[in-house]
Structure formats: C-alpha cells, structure tokens
Amino acid sequence: MTEDQLTVQAGFLREYLTGLFTHAGLSSSDAVCAAECTVQTNLWGIDSHGLLRTPIYIKRLVSGAVNPRPDMKVLKGEKRPLELCDGDDGLGYIVSDWAMDRAVNKAEEFGIALVVVNSSNHFGAASLFAKKASDRGMFGIAATNVMPNIGMRGNRRPAAGNNPEALSAPLGGDFPFMLDISMSAVAGGKLLLAQKKGEKIPKDWAVTSDGLETDDPFEGFKGFLLPMGMHKGFGLSLYIDLLTGVLGGGAFLHQLRSMYGSPD
C-alpha cells in the first residue's frame, strides 16, 4: 500500500456512499443501489471505476446534469422480448440496474430478451449489469456507446467510442464466466506505465494527435488509443453503437459530436 492509499471496510463505505447519494438527491432505494454498485466494482478490483468515478457522478447529480429522480419508462414492446426504454437522464447505475432486471425477467419468460435504453448516463463497470443475468442462471450481455475516444490511423479526430461490453455466463459453481472489456487495444494507463518505465509502445496501441503511427508513449497519450485488433475492434465498436445508440432511437455519437462538438 502506498502513501496515498487507505483501506476502508466495504460495509462502512456502502453506508457512507448511501448517505452521499441520498444527499445528492437520489431516493433512498436508488442511493442504496448506487452505493452497492460502487462498492462491488472496487471489491472486484476494477479501480478505474467505482469509487474513482463517484465525485463526477455526485457533481453531475448536484448540478442537474444528471436527473436524480428519473421517471424511467417503457416506450415500446412492454410485453415483448425486445423492448425500448427511456432512462429520463438518470444516473447510469439506476437506469441500467432497472433495465437489466427487466431484460432478465423477460428472458426468463421468453428464453431471450433485449432491452435498449436511451437517455441514460455513465453506468460504471458493465459487468455489474451482465452479472445480474448469470446470477439467475442466464447468459448476460451489457454494452453501451460512449463519446468517441479512439482513433484510427490518418484521423485527427476520434473515430469511434471504446464502447465497453461485459459478458457473463453461469458456470455451475460459485463464479460465473465474466468478461468486461472496452474496444480500445489497451487502457490509457498502459501508456502512462510505459512513460514511467521509459519504454516504447507497440505501434498498434495509439496514434499521435495528427493520426500518425507512433511507438512513443508520450505522443500516443496526447493522441488517441487505437481499437483492439485494429479494424476488428473498430467494427465491434460501431456495431455496439448501432445496437445501443441507433436502435435506442439516438444516432451515432460521433455524428452528434461532429455536429455539436464534444460535451466536455
């Protein structure tokens, strides 16, 4: 443990976060859900999410950028295995937890189901929701589009989102099969690590901000991460955009971005 780390009991953290989310305007049951999602993520060791993101979520809730009391609605297919919902701009944890419960209940009835949600927000680690299916003996997939953040050679702007996807399946024992990945070749943190170690990076990890090939972790970090397996990850990312953004009644986020610029 380094100087800037401290150890906190999960139970204490859960309670603390419940208070924090309640304070930020969530209903008490939603605050419990958000706290549980956060703590579970860190207990799994996914420290790039969970607690690290909490300050941003709270800031957005308090500023009104995220709706603390969303009125989630089914827009289409309420009694069918394919359903479209409106997340009413709620916190990603809350909207996705609700939507995945609906998907799992439907899959129990029909054998398979897909629930697509629009107007949601950052949902943390996708595995939180995929696991809700394997917990009930089913295969589960949770995916989302994100603002474009990965590049392609020759592009000065990001070409696609790293659109994360989590997959789970029950394996009969205590632990399900679980995969939680984004569509970039590596996480940005790997470039920081190479910087520290004074190492070159493989040329398929990142491009410079001018979209040029690079093995320099500094140039790559200032530029864009590349998709995993180049065209393969790029194609998978676009497909997730189609399945979530377009099927959800939105549009390709990178189109929105070219029209309106980045929201940050």
Next chain:
Amino acid sequence: MTEDQLTVQAGFLREYLTGLFTHAGLSSSDAVCAAECTVQTNLWGIDSHGLLRTPIYIKRLVSGAVNPRPDMKVLKGEKRPLELCDGDDGLGYIVSDWAMDRAVNKAEEFGIALVVVNSSNHFGAASLFAKKASDRGMFGIAATNVMPNIGMRGNRRPAAGNNPEALSAPLGGDFPFMLDISMSAVAGGKLLLAQKKGEKIPKDWAVTSDGLETDDPFEGFKGFLLPMGMHKGFGLSLYIDLLTGVLGGGAFLHQLRSMYGSPD
C-alpha cells in the same frame, strides 16, 4: 492477375458447383444453396473461403464424414424465440442457411430470436448467414466455435478457437453494415507475407510452438496465432464457445480435444 489465377463467370461457376454438390449427394435445392454460398463468398472477395474450401467439403461429403442428406430437427423451443436444433451432421452451408432462416422468421414474430445448432460442420464465411437478417431489415449475428487453433503465451497447445463471428445491420441504403472477423490477432496469411518480405512481426501476433514470445514470422507460423487484443479476443472466443458449443448441448471443443486429440 498472376499465372495461377483465372477468371470465371459467376453464373458458370454457380452452375458447375451445383452439379458438383449434386454429384456429391446433396438434394438439388441444397446443391443450389451450397453453390450460391460459395460464389457469393468469392464475389465478396473473401477468397480464404468459398471456392478454396470446396474440395474439402466435397471430399467430406463423398467420404461420409459430412451427411449429404441431413434431417435437421428442432430439439427445443420450436415456437419460442430461443431454439435449439440438431444439424444431423449436414454441410455447414445447408444447416446454417436453414437455421438462420428460422432465426429471422422468429425475430420477425418476437422482435429478437436466437437459434443454436449442434452437430453441424464448417459453414464457410459467417457473413453469409448474418446477412440474411440485414436483408430483411434486422440486425444479424452468426458465430460458431471451431477446433482450438489460437495460443496463449506459456501454452504449448492451442488455448481456444479463433471462433469467427459476423455482424450485420441494415443501413437504409443498398449496403448493410457488415463485419466478419475471427478472434485471432491476424490471419496466418499475414505471417506468410512477412516471411516473403523479410519482416519481423509484432510480438502480439503469434507465439512459437513452445508458447514463447516471438517476432519471427517463421517461428510464429510453426506455433500459434494469438487472440486479437490478447485477453480481450481470448475472452470473446470463450464466450462464443459457451454460446454455441455449451448452449448447443456440446462441450468446450478444447476439452474434447484434450480428451480425444485433434480430429485432423
């Protein structure tokens, strides 16, 4: 065009192949389907499949390794959106064409559907079947497990199949979105190309037959291809194995292989 290439009219080839597949024992309608799948694949430029695989298919049909007159059956879920079928060891083209038609019809009725088939064989390019959905205005996914052929560092045996997956979506115009990839970092042909050019290969393309890191295209070719994005492609490959092999009532092919050895 090089010396060993020749140009053939698609119509002529279709007719010729129909005769060939009929001769190998297929019913006339199945022979037309197999010929059409073959020609379409080469018209798309996927020359790693299509015609290149025809001699193997014919050999297997004639030897009885593949059943030329399969009696495909629905085993479970005939009237539901999740269905399990028995391919009766038929030619992959025939079994998959039949199964995808069932899936698309079901999706038209329910909004979403999944058909899993066991006892099938090599089905050529997965996009042939994914496209049947986008042709009818739907998202389509076709995937299969294959015998283990990709490695992981430290393994002297292949750790997973390169389990191909094709994804399609209608885009409103003449051309659908289409992605057809396998889960290896690159195709074996890329290593042959590097050999010819006298180039090194990136270290995440392949391992030696002892499972060791290599940038030598000769050592890599004698060894195993690595999964795209390392653990990412490896995980996606295992998930396809679960969705096809295990859900289909089979088992992980790599388990079968450790028990019985490779069939080739």
